[in-house]
Amino acid sequence: xxxxxxxxFAIACVALTGCQEKETVVDVETPSGDIEVTKDxxSGDIEVxxxxxxxxxxxxxxxxxPE
Numbered sequence: 001x002x003x004x005x006x007x008x009f010a011i012a013c014v015a016l017t018g019c020q021e022k023e024t025v026v027d028v029e030t031p032s033g034d035i036e037v038t039k040d041x042x043s044g045d046i047e048v049x050x051x052x053x054x055x056x057x058x059x060x061x062x063x064x065x066p067e
Contacts, residue, residue, distance in 0.1 A: 022047075 025046070026037040033052035039045070 021041040022038040023041055024036065025039050026035065028035045031053070033050065035051075036049045038047050038049075040047075
């Protein structure tokens with residue numbers, strides 16, 4: 001009986017806390033980095049993540065155009 005009450009309580013806690021459902025709007029992967037735009041389905045908030053590759057970023061800042 002105690003185990004049943006515990007399981008019901010545990011399931012209720014998980015159901016009440018819920019989880020954030022996010023929808024991927026844009027996901028771009030390039031050699032120099034990645035961009036991901038996600039939207040929260042409940043609130044409509046938008047999150048942008050940018051991951052840059054340090055090796056290519058350093059190379060692009062040191063390049064100069066030929067004269």
